[in-house]
Amino acid sequence: MEVSPVYMQSDDSEQDRPAYPRLFPTGETRKSDHLKAGLCVDFPVSVVLPAGGTGERTGLQTPKQFCPCLGRPLISYTVESFERVSWIQTIVVVVAKENIGLMMDIIQRFQHKKVLVVPGGSTRHRSICNGVAALGEQRRPAAHKPKVVIIHDAVRPFVDEDFLHKIAMAAKEQGAAGAIRPLVSTVIATTSEGYLDHSLERAKYRASEMPQGFTYDVICEAYKKCTESDFEFGTECLHLALQYCGTNAKLIDGPPTLWKVTYKRDLAAAESIIKETLSQSACLITGGLEAAVALANVLQKVFGALNMELNVTPDLMGGNARHLLEDWNFIKVSVDPFCPSEVEAIIVALEAGNRALLNPAVIIWMHLSVTEEPSTSRRATESAALIDLASTARPRNILLYGIRLHQPEDSEQWDRSASRVADIASALIRDRNPAFVGQLLQA
Ligand SMILES: Nc1ccn([C@@H]2O[C@H](COP(=O)(O)OP(=O)(O)OP(=O)(O)O)[C@@H](O)[C@H]2O)c(=O)n1
Ligand SMILES: O=C(CO)[C@H](O)[C@H](O)COP(=O)(O)O
Incomplete structure (x- = not known):
C-alpha cells in the first residue's frame, strides 16, 4: 500500500457560515433542514473526497475538480455540500502532491472548515486508500476515529444531506452502502474483433454511483487485503468490501444530480444547475x-x-x-x-x-x-x-x-x-x- 498522508488542516472551528441556500436542486434550501427533518447521526462520520486525478477525458489542461464554475473551483462546491452537514466530522480531500498548495488556497479563499488535505496516489483506489489512512491518524484533539467513512468523488458536487444520511445509516447497519442509478444505455460485451458478443438485460443492472459508505473497519480491511491489481485497475470500492470482507453492500437509489463531471460539457451542465439554484x-x-x-x-x-x-x-x-x-x-x-x-x-x-x-x-x-x-x-x-x-x-x-x-x-x-x-x-x-x-x- 502506498500511504504517506501529510496533514494540511483548515480551520475546523465549529463556527457556522451565514445561512446560504445549499447548492443542489432538491427543493430544500436551508442549513438547519436536518434539524427540522430529524436527521441525527449518533456515531462519528467522516468523508474522503478523492480529487487526485488529472481529468484527461475533459481534454482540458486544468484537472476538472479545479475548473471554475461561476468563478469558483468545482471542488469547493463539493466541499461546501459536506461541510454544511453538522454530523460530518472531518472532510479529507485527497489531491496530487503538486496541487496541495492550490487546494490550501481554495480552502483559505472560500473559508472552508473541517478539511484535511492529503496527497493522492497514481490511481483512484490509491488516493482513496491514502485518505482513509489519514482518518486513522488524525492528531486533532476533537477528532474521533470514524465509525463510518463516506467516500465521494470530488467531481460530483451536488449531494444532499438526506441522501448522505441514508448512506451513513445503511453503512453502519450493513458495513457498506452505495448509491445506484438506472442504466441509461444497454451494456454489451464485444469480441476482440469488435463484434457483439452478448448484451446484458438492462433492467437487471444498475449504474454504481457515489456516495458510498463503509464502516471504518470494513474499508480499512478491504484496502489492507486487496491486491496490486485491484489498486491499479479497480473502479469499485463496494466490490473490494464484498471480495475481501464478505460484506454485501446495501444499494440505495440516488437522485440524478449525483452524476459525475467527466467531460467538458459536464462542467457547463454543473454551472447551469448552480445558476438555476441561485x-x-x-x-x-x-x-x-x-x-x-x-x-x-x-x-x-x-x-x-x-x-x-x-x-x-x-x-x-x-x-x-x-x-x-x-x-x-x-x-x-x-x-x-x-x-x-x-x-x-x-x-x-x-x-x-x-x-x-x-x-x-x-x-x-x-x-x-x-x-x-x-x-x-x-x-x-x-x-x-x-x-x-x-x-x-x-x-x-x-x-x-x-x-x-x-x-x-x-x-x-x-x-x-x-x-x-x-x-x-x-x-x-x-x-x-x-x-x-x-x-x-x-x-
Ligand atoms: N489517481 C487518482 C485518479 C482519480 N482520482 C479522483 O477520482 C474521482 C473520479 O475519477 P475520474 O472521474 O476518473 O477522474 P480523473 O481520473 O481525473 O478523470 P480521467 O479518467 O478522465 O482522467 C475524481 O474526483 C478524481 O480526481 C483520484 O483521487 N486519484
Ligand atoms: O462510478 C463509480 C462508482 O463505483 C466509480 O467508482 C468512479 O466514480 C469511477 O471513476 P472512473 O470514471 O475513474 O471509473
Whole structure:
C-alpha cells in the first residue's frame, strides 16, 4: 500500500457560515433542514473526497475538480455540500502532491472548515486508500476515529444531506452502502474483433454511483487485503468490501444530480444547475414608490411563469433585512434624481454579511424615468455612475446591472414596457453574465 498522508488542516472551528441556500436542486434550501427533518447521526462520520486525478477525458489542461464554475473551483462546491452537514466530522480531500498548495488556497479563499488535505496516489483506489489512512491518524484533539467513512468523488458536487444520511445509516447497519442509478444505455460485451458478443438485460443492472459508505473497519480491511491489481485497475470500492470482507453492500437509489463531471460539457451542465439554484428567488425593493409596486406586480407574473419567486419589500431595514440573508438577487427601483447611494447601501450590506463569498449576488438597478428622452449628458452621467459602482461591486463578487425604463402615461404602453423589463431582469438574474455588468440597458 502506498500511504504517506501529510496533514494540511483548515480551520475546523465549529463556527457556522451565514445561512446560504445549499447548492443542489432538491427543493430544500436551508442549513438547519436536518434539524427540522430529524436527521441525527449518533456515531462519528467522516468523508474522503478523492480529487487526485488529472481529468484527461475533459481534454482540458486544468484537472476538472479545479475548473471554475461561476468563478469558483468545482471542488469547493463539493466541499461546501459536506461541510454544511453538522454530523460530518472531518472532510479529507485527497489531491496530487503538486496541487496541495492550490487546494490550501481554495480552502483559505472560500473559508472552508473541517478539511484535511492529503496527497493522492497514481490511481483512484490509491488516493482513496491514502485518505482513509489519514482518518486513522488524525492528531486533532476533537477528532474521533470514524465509525463510518463516506467516500465521494470530488467531481460530483451536488449531494444532499438526506441522501448522505441514508448512506451513513445503511453503512453502519450493513458495513457498506452505495448509491445506484438506472442504466441509461444497454451494456454489451464485444469480441476482440469488435463484434457483439452478448448484451446484458438492462433492467437487471444498475449504474454504481457515489456516495458510498463503509464502516471504518470494513474499508480499512478491504484496502489492507486487496491486491496490486485491484489498486491499479479497480473502479469499485463496494466490490473490494464484498471480495475481501464478505460484506454485501446495501444499494440505495440516488437522485440524478449525483452524476459525475467527466467531460467538458459536464462542467457547463454543473454551472447551469448552480445558476438555476441561485435564481430561485429575487427581492424587489420598492423604496415605497407607487410605480415600483405596480412594476413589481408585472414582474411577479413573469418571474412566476419561470418558477422564480419575487419577494417585494419597501426597504431592507429592520425585519426586512432578512432578505439580505434569504435572497441572492436584488432589484432596486429608483426614480429621478438618480441616486447611487441607494444601491451602494445594498452592496455594503451584502459585503458586511459576507454574503457573496461563495456565490455571486446580483443587483439590478432599475431606473424609472418620467422624462421621455434623457439628455445625452444625463445619460453619460448615469452610465458613468453605474460603471463606477459596478467596478466597486465586482471584486466583492456582486454583479451590478442597470435597466432604464421610461414610465409612459398610457397604461397599455406601460404594461408592455414593464413586461419587457421583467424579461430583461429575469434573463440577467438567470444568466449572471459578467459581460453585461455595469451596462445600463434600455427597456
Ligand atoms: N489517481 C487518482 C485518479 C482519480 N482520482 C479522483 O477520482 C474521482 C473520479 O475519477 P475520474 O472521474 O476518473 O477522474 P480523473 O481520473 O481525473 O478523470 P480521467 O479518467 O478522465 O482522467 C475524481 O474526483 C478524481 O480526481 C483520484 O483521487 N486519484
Ligand atoms: O462510478 C463509480 C462508482 O463505483 C466509480 O467508482 C468512479 O466514480 C469511477 O471513476 P472512473 O470514471 O475513474 O471509473
